[in-house]
Amino acid sequence: MKNSAAMLLLSLVPMLTQQAAVAGPEDDREAFVEYFQSRFPDVAFAEFANGIYAIDEDARGQWLDIEEFPPYEFAVEQGETLWQEALPDGARLADCFGQSTGDIRPAYPRFDAGRGEVVTLAVAINDCRQTQKLPVWPYDSEELISITAYLAYAARGKPVVTQIHADEPGALAAYEEGKRFYYSKRGQLNFACSDCHVTSVGLHVRADRLSPSLGHTTHFPVYRSKLGTVISLHQRFSGCVRDVRAKPFALQSEEFRNLEYFLSYMSNGLEFNGPGARK
Amino acid sequence: MHGKNLKFFMPLCDFRRLAAGIAAMSVLALAAAHATTDDGIAAGKSLAMERSKGNCLACHSIEDGELPGTIGPPLVAMKLRFPERAALKQQICDATVRNVDSRMPPFCRHGILTEDEVELIVDYLYTL
Numbered sequence A: 001m002k003n004s005a006a007m008l009l010l011s012l013v014p015m016l017t018q019q020a021a022v023a024g025p026e027d028d029r030e031a032f033v034e035y036f037q038s039r040f041p042d043v044a045f046a047e048f049a050n051g052i053y054a055i056d057e058d059a060r061g062q063w064l065d066i067e068e069f070p071p072y073e074f075a076v077e078q079g080e081t082l083w084q085e086a087l088p089d090g091a092r093l094a095d096c097f098g099q100s101t102g103d104i105r106p107a108y109p110r111f112d113a114g115r116g117e118v119v120t121l122a123v124a125i126n127d128c129r130q131t132q133k134l135p136v137w138p139y140d141s142e143e144l145i146s147i148t149a150y151l152a153y154a155a156r157g158k159p160v161v162t163q164i165h166a167d168e169p170g171a172l173a174a175y176e177e178g179k180r181f182y183y184s185k186r187g188q189l190n191f192a193c194s195d196c197h198v199t200s201v202g203l204h205v206r207a208d209r210l211s212p213s214l215g216h217t218t219h220f221p222v223y224r225s226k227l228g229t230v231i232s233l234h235q236r237f238s239g240c241v242r243d244v245r246a247k248p249f250a251l252q253s254e255e256f257r258n259l260e261y262f263l264s265y266m267s268n269g270l271e272f273n274g275p276g277a278r279k
Numbered sequence B: 001m002h003g004k005n006l007k008f009f010m011p012l013c014d015f016r017r018l019a020a021g022i023a024a025m026s027v028l029a030l031a032a033a034h035a036t037t038d039d040g041i042a043a044g045k046s047l048a049m050e051r052s053k054g055n056c057l058a059c060h061s062i063e064d065g066e067l068p069g070t071i072g073p074p075l076v077a078m079k080l081r082f083p084e085r086a087a088l089k090q091q092i093c094d095a096t097v098r099n100v101d102s103r104m105p106p107f108c109r110h111g112i113l114t115e116d117e118v119e120l121i122v123d124y125l126y127t128l
Helices: A004-022 A025-039 A045-054 A057-066 A073-084 A101-107 A121-131 A142-154 A169-183 A193-199 A233-243 A254-266 B002-013 B015-034 B038-049 B085-093 B115-125
Strands: A110-112 A117-119 A222-224 A229-231 A276-278
Touching: A025 A045, A025 A169, A025 A254, A045 A057, A045 A276, A073 A142, A101 A142, A110 A169, A117 A121, A117 A169, A117 A254, A121 A142, A142 A229, A169 A193, A169 A254, A233 A254, B038 B115, B085 B115
Parallel strands: A222 A276
Antiparallel strands: A110 A117, A222 A229
């Protein structure tokens, strides 16, 4: 009962991995995009920002209904309030960023050469709190997530432009770490992220249909109707890691920040469209 | 089959019968490794279906199973496709032997199922 599509997939993935191991990020990205476009030739590149809705008509219909009254609107409004709020010394969160509101989300994740690590938007917001002598927010807190919802909303329509500068070897190393994480088998169930979101894309795990990884980072944070709340990208990573019964990683751990860096780079050229809504 | 099960377990309140029951059960357990029994097949089926055990339905469609996944091939005509019991057992115990990149969890190697549990699942699969 082996069908030829499955065979093709099984043979393609090692090829993709091998090729990626020797070539630079840009070659990786082109191969990544090409793979998903050849799997779904009728789906336009820009559509991959919509996750499962790019490839599943039924889910798409339900989603369009949901979007009539966006369930993440409350988070966006709460985020805007927190963003505008004057802090004890009269400053605002916005003062840390020196960019127009819509340009902040696209500036992350970025490699900070001074610190020698990937800085994500959530980390940058907490850094700002620290410079203003305020306690940091837990990474699963409503406050932090709603601010990222607001900044995602403000950036809608801007392209993903993740940078890896050739003169910063640390940036390439962080990207390579993220890539290794993505393709490594882990957990009692022995799955790599790519086993589900590349090799098995579009197939079902029980009733769930697997979304393409291309575009995975564009729409976060995401309102989950199952949970009735808005979650961050790292909470989603954490859920998938738990599902394969693997060792957990902290939200905003170095592993997850590098993973985000890799996946964001893969999504370069797509548009930001967060916050999203998912089941 | 369920009726037979009931008859077998009901009289256990009587001590003498309890002892006899335990003896019968261990014979049954021994037998499972060698010969297929109806109880073994039923046990194999639930091991295959349970989410915390085989959860084979996550990836394979199986007769009677609702909302099957589509990552692996449907589990049908198993005797025809796996005439050798050892090969079928190995596919379940460690699918990476046959295919290093397999997306099927190595059930025995990673301690998700014991070899005895896999034997029961194999008994069940041969009825498909």
